[in-house]
Amino acid sequence: MRKEYDFSSSRKNPHAARLKKQVTIRLDEEAISYFKAVSTEVGIPYQSLINLYLRDCVATKRRPHLDWRGR
Numbered sequence: 001m002r003k004e005y006d007f008s009s010s011r012k013n014p015h016a017a018r019l020k021k022q023v024t025i026r027l028d029e030e031a032i033s034y035f036k037a038v039s040t041e042v043g044i045p046y047q048s049l050i051n052l053y054l055r056d057c058v059a060t061k062r063r064p065h066l067d068w069r070g071r
Contacts, residue, residue, distance in 0.1 A: 020051070 013019075032046070035053075039046035056062070 035046045035050050039049045042049070044052070
């Protein structure tokens with residue numbers, strides 16, 4: 001390994017706009033446990049699995065059914 005590297009001719013990552021953005025969200029324990037269990041079954045890290053699920057929701061324009069009125 002070199003002591004120093006020359007980055008003078010380097011360029012920005014052309015795919016940087018498509019990289020993931022780190023965010024903090026609060027999820028309940030039941031949701032985390034569910035995705036962790038599924039992730040061990042399919043062999044994908046649970047955070048990646050959650051991301052894949054959310055991307056699928058975006059692609060199919062799926063929205064959650066929320067009914068806040070009393071039954």
